Amino acid sequence: MKTTAVRLYGKKDLRLESFELPDIKDDEILAKVVCDSLCMSSYKAATQGSDHKRIPNEVDKNPIIIGHEFAGELMKVGSKWADQFKAGDKFSIQPALNYEKGPVGILSAPGYSYTQIGGDATYVIIPGEVMEQDCLLPYKGAGFYPASLSEPLSCVIGAMHANYHTTPGSYVHKMEIVDKGKMAILAGVGPMGLAAVNYVLHRDDRRPSLLVVTDVDQARLDRAASLYTTEFAASRGIELIYLNTAGLADPVAGLKELSGGEGYNDVFVFAPVRPVVEQADAILAFDGCLNFFAGPSDPKFSAMFNFYNVHYAYTHVVGTSGGN
CATH class of the missing domain: 3.40.50.720 (NAD(P)-binding Rossmann-like Domain)
Known part of the structure; x- marks a missing residue:
C-alpha cells in the first residue's frame, strides 16, 4: 500500500513524501486517515526535532509521520484484533499511549514517535500497542472532525x-x-x-x-x-x-x-x-x-x-x- 505523508527529519525539516507501507502483521491494522486537526504541539515537534521529548534521536534516518489529532476508517484488520474491529469501522486515536516499550519510552505517541502512523498521511499502519493500550477508539458519529477534536x-x-x-x-x-x-x-x-x-x-x-x-x-x-x-x-x-x-x-x-x-x-x-x-x-x-x-x-x-x-x-x- 502506498501512502503520502508529511514526515519529520529534524528541526524545521518537514517533507511531503510518498512511500510504500509494508504488509501488516497479525497484531497491526491498516487504516485510511480522513481528518487530522492541527495542534501547536506539532509545531513544537517540528521546530525542536529530536530535542523534543517525544521525538526519537534517529529521526534523521527514520523519519516520523507528524500529526496526532486524527480520525479515519479501518481498511484491513490483523487477525489478533478481528474479534474487536473490522474493515470499514470509523475510528479516532488517543495518542497518549503511556506505553513504556515505545520508541521513546512512556512518552511515545503516534504523530511524534512512529514511522508508520501519524495524522498527516493518507494511509497508516496502527501498531499493536495502540490496541493493547485501548487507544484505538471506535467512532460512530457523523463526519470525522469531531473524532479528531476528541483528543x-x-x-x-x-x-x-x-x-x-x-x-x-x-x-x-x-x-x-x-x-x-x-x-x-x-x-x-x-x-x-x-x-x-x-x-x-x-x-x-x-x-x-x-x-x-x-x-x-x-x-x-x-x-x-x-x-x-x-x-x-x-x-x-x-x-x-x-x-x-x-x-x-x-x-x-x-x-x-x-x-x-x-x-x-x-x-x-x-x-x-x-x-x-x-x-x-x-x-x-x-x-x-x-x-x-x-x-x-x-x-x-x-x-x-x-x-x-x-x-x-x-x-x-x-x-x-x-x-x-
Whole structure:
C-alpha cells in the first residue's frame, strides 16, 4: 500500500513524501486517515526535532509521520484484533499511549514517535500497542472532525482531573478542581482555552462559582464572550468574567479583587509566557493549584514561583500533557 505523508527529519525539516507501507502483521491494522486537526504541539515537534521529548534521536534516518489529532476508517484488520474491529469501522486515536516499550519510552505517541502512523498521511499502519493500550477508539458519529477534536478535549478534561487540593493535617490529595470554588483561566481565549471554558460551563458533576478568563486582546475576548455568554454561565450557576489584563495597571491586584481578595482555588495557564505564569502564582488562594497547561517550546523555560506561599499557604503546581 502506498501512502503520502508529511514526515519529520529534524528541526524545521518537514517533507511531503510518498512511500510504500509494508504488509501488516497479525497484531497491526491498516487504516485510511480522513481528518487530522492541527495542534501547536506539532509545531513544537517540528521546530525542536529530536530535542523534543517525544521525538526519537534517529529521526534523521527514520523519519516520523507528524500529526496526532486524527480520525479515519479501518481498511484491513490483523487477525489478533478481528474479534474487536473490522474493515470499514470509523475510528479516532488517543495518542497518549503511556506505553513504556515505545520508541521513546512512556512518552511515545503516534504523530511524534512512529514511522508508520501519524495524522498527516493518507494511509497508516496502527501498531499493536495502540490496541493493547485501548487507544484505538471506535467512532460512530457523523463526519470525522469531531473524532479528531476528541483528543484536544481529552487534554482539557485531563487537566481538570489532574488538579488537586488538600486538607491541612490529612496529607491526602483530593483530585479535581474545587466544586463551587474560584477559577481563573489565564490567556484563555485561544482554541484550547475556549475548549476549557466550554468544558467548565457544561460539566454537571462539579463547577466553580466564579470563572475569570483573561487575555490581552479585546477582539479575542469579545469573540469568546459571544461564544460562551455570561448569561449562559449564570444559568449554570457560574459568574463568568472576561478580563483584558492589558488595561490594568496592576493585573494581580485586579484579579484578586474580583475574587474578593481571597485568590483562586484553581488557576490554569494557557500560554507559556513567564509573566503569565508568575501572575498565576500570585493570585493563588490558600491551597491553590496552578495548572501549567501550555507546553513551552524552549526546554529551558522557567519562571519565578513563591516558595514562601508553597510552605505556608500550601500553594502548588501541576503540569499536564495529553489526555487518557
